[in-house]
Amino acid sequence: MGQVRFFAPFCPPSARVLEIGCATGELAAAVRKELSPARYEAIELSPAGEQALPHLDRLHKQPLRELISSNTIDGGFDLILMSHVLEHLADPAAELAAMLEVLAGNGAIFLEVPNGGGHRLLPIDDNGSHLHFFSTSSLCRLLSNLGVETVAAETGARLDARYADSLRVAGRVFSLPKWSSSLLSNHSLFQGEDKIVVWGAGSLAAEMLANFFDMSAIEYFIDKDPGKQGKMVYGRPVRPPEALGTEPRTILINSIDFAPAILSDIRRLYPDTPHKFVSMAELLDNS
Numbered sequence: 012m013g014q015v016r017f018f019a020p021f022c023p024p025s026a027r028v029l030e031i032g033c034a035t036g037e038l039a040a041a042v043r044k045e046l047s048p049a050r051y052e053a054i055e056l057s058p059a060g061e062q063a064l065p066h067l068d069r070l071h072k073q074p075l076r077e078l079i080s081s082n083t084i085d086g087g088f089d090l091i092l093m094s095h096v097l098e099h100l101a102d103p104a105a106e107l108a109a110m111l112e113v114l115a116g117n118g119a120i121f122l123e124v125p126n127g128g129g130h131r132l133l134p135i136d137d138n139g140s141h142l143h144f145f146s147t148s149s150l151c152r153l154l155s156n157l158g159v160e161t162v163a164a165e166t167g168a169r170l171d172a173r174y175a176d177s178l179r180v181a182g183r184v185f186s187l188p189k190w191s192s193s194l195l196s197n198h199s200l201f202q203g204e205d206k207i208v209v210w211g212a213g214s215l216a217a218e219m220l221a222n223f224f225d226m227s228a229i230e231y232f233i234d235k236d237p238g239k240q241g242k243m244v245y246g247r248p249v250r251p252p253e254a255l256g257t258e259p260r261t262i263l264i265n266s267i268d269f270a271p272a273i274l275s276d277i278r279r280l281y282p283d284t285p286h287k288f289v290s291m292a293e294l295l296d297n298s
Contacts, residue, residue, distance in 0.1 A: 013169070014038060014041070014092075014123065015045050015046065017168075021183075022046050022119075025049040026049060026089035027049060027050045027052075027088050028050065028051045028052070028088065028092065029084075029090075029113065030051070030054070030092040030094075031110070032094065033053035033054070033070075034055060036064075036067065038094060039063055040066045051068050052068055052069045052084070053069075054070075054073070054078070056072060056073075075109045079113065087118075089115050089117075089118045089119070090118060091119075091121070093121070094121075094123040095125070097143070098143050098144070098145065100143075111157065119181050119182065119183050120159065120181065120182045120183075122150065123170075123178065124177065125144070126167075126168075126176045127144060128144075128176075130176050145178060147166060151164065158185050160182060160185040161182050162181050163179075164178070164179065190222075190223065192223065193225035194223040194224075195223040195224050197225075199297075200289050200297065206228065206230035207228060208233060209263045209265045210232075210265060210277065211233075212232040213265070215265050221245060226247060232249045233250050233252055234251075252277075253280070255281065257284045258284075259287070260287070261286070262287065264288060266291060270292060
């Protein structure tokens with residue numbers, strides 16, 4: 012099932028899933044079969060929900076906001092699904108805000124709605140029960156206004172012949188990225204190295220190295236610019252090319268655009284010294 016394929020990467024093992032508007036349970040049955048969630052609850056206000064019961068751990072027959080107000084639904088859902096429901100709601104933002112209240116901290120929301128008119132041949136959606144008409148940008152903007160980052164989106168999803176062009180998105184509450192300050196210096200290309208020399212004290216030192224490299228792994232910088240020589244960069248001295256000497260060293264070429272020219276300069280200055288070279292591009296391409 013295309014929907015399950017789309018949101019499967021955001022469904023952790025033993026997930027707690029909530030579907031809003033489960034109808035007769037086709038999606039619930041597919042999720043049960045393909046993803047084996049630990050628990051699957053659903054909301055369906057119409058009598059069709061009774062047909063979904065074999066696929067559910069619990070069926071709720073009230074809107075989500077009412078369930079929250081009456082404390083009859085627990086939070087902490089890892090995945091909340093809503094397929095072709097949001098366009099029917101008078102206040103989509105309010106419904107999405109309620110979904111966030113019961114979403115786990117790193118949980119994901121899956122939404123599918125008609126893409127514009129819902130069919131590439133039809134300029135408008137003339138379904139009278141559809142109160143809102145979404146595009147990729149408008150739906151992503153709605154989520155963004157609620158602090159939700161769109162992590163996947165696609166159009167052209169087929170619901171049926173009428174809605175052969177549907178829009179799918181998956182979103183998570185935005186959070187600042189986290190990383191190790193030694194992300195690049197721990198690379199396998201530097202394994203077994205005590206100290207390295209960085210050739211180039213330019214802009215990449217302030218970008219890549221300052222954020223992702225352990226400065227204690229750097230002995231010193233080398234730069235051809237006399238204006239930089241003799242100064243300190245992140246606690247490490249900047250020396251002229253002649254300071255490298257003939258002892259074999261591991262050298263990080265701290266440039267992407269000028270790496271070939273730098274490599275040529277080093278080999279010209281030290282033609283008989285077997286230095287080990289690691290370029291920034293190589294470091295990034297093999298990370």
